[in-house]
Amino acid sequence: MRFDDESVDASELEDQRGGGGLGRGLAVGGGGAGILGVVIYLLVAVLGGGGSDSAGAPLSQPGGSESGDVAQRCNTAGAIDQYDDCFVLKAFNEINEVWGAQFARSGQTYTKPRLVYFSQAVRTGCGTASSQVGPFYCPPDRKVYIDLGFLDQLQRNFGAQGRYAQAYIVAHEVGHHLQTLTGTEARVRRAQQADPSQENPLSVQLELQADCYAGVWSTLANNAGNVTIGEADLDEALGAAQAVGDDRIQAQAGQVNPETWTHGSAQQRKDSFLTGYRGATLASCGTVPHA
C-alpha cells in the first residue's frame, strides 16, 4: 500500500513509550471489564499474559517522550516506510481523514480518537493494561492503545505481515471508536448487562462489525486517492483478519471452544472485512446487536 503524501500529523498522539515508573494524572476507573468484555483485540492466553492487570511491569507514563519528536522524525522523506511508529501514525491519520469526511457528508461531526504508544503497561480509562493484550480501544477515554512490539508478534506468532496488515489493525481499533460515537458500544454494553449469557456472542458481533468498518475504510480511502491499495495488500489484510480469528488463536493454545469466542472465527473475520470492503458504507456493516 502507498500513501499519496508523506506528511504526518502527531497532534492526536500521546507517546508514552519508555516512561517507566507510575503514570501521572491518568484516571483509572471502570476496572478491566471494558477491556476484557469488548475491546481486547487478542486473547491473552496466546500471548502468555494474565489478564488486564500487570503487576511488575513498569507503567508507561504521559510525557515519556515528546510527540513532537515523532512528528519531526516522521515528516522526513522515507520515514513512513522505515519506521513502524511513523507508519501506524500515518495510517491513523488517514483513517480519521476518511471517517471525518464520511461523517461530514451525512451532516455529523466526527471527533477523532487519540492514539497512545506505550511499552509494557499503561494506565487507561479502562484500567491498567499490559502489552500482552495486544492493541485495544478504550471507550471511556476514547483512545487507541498500541505497543508497537505487537506488530512483530503479528508477524512472528500469527504469520500476518506487511504494512496493510498493520493498517487493518489500526482501522479495526478506530472501528471501535466509531461504535462509541454511534452509540453502538453503549447499546451492546447494556444488552450484555441485561443478559450475561449473551456477553460473548454480542462481543463477537461488535468485533466483526469493527472488521467490517476496516474494510469500508479501505475502499473509501482507496477511492479518495489518499491510499493506494493493491490486490496483494488485500490478501495481507485478509491474512491478518484470519490470523486473529478466535479459532486460530485457540488452536495455537491447544483447544477450540466456540462458546468462549469473543472476536469470531477466521472465516467470519475475513468475511466481515470483505463485506465492508465491497459494501463501502457503514450501513453495509449492519447494526449490532443484530436485529
Ligand SMILES: [Zn+2]
Ligand atoms: Zn476489536
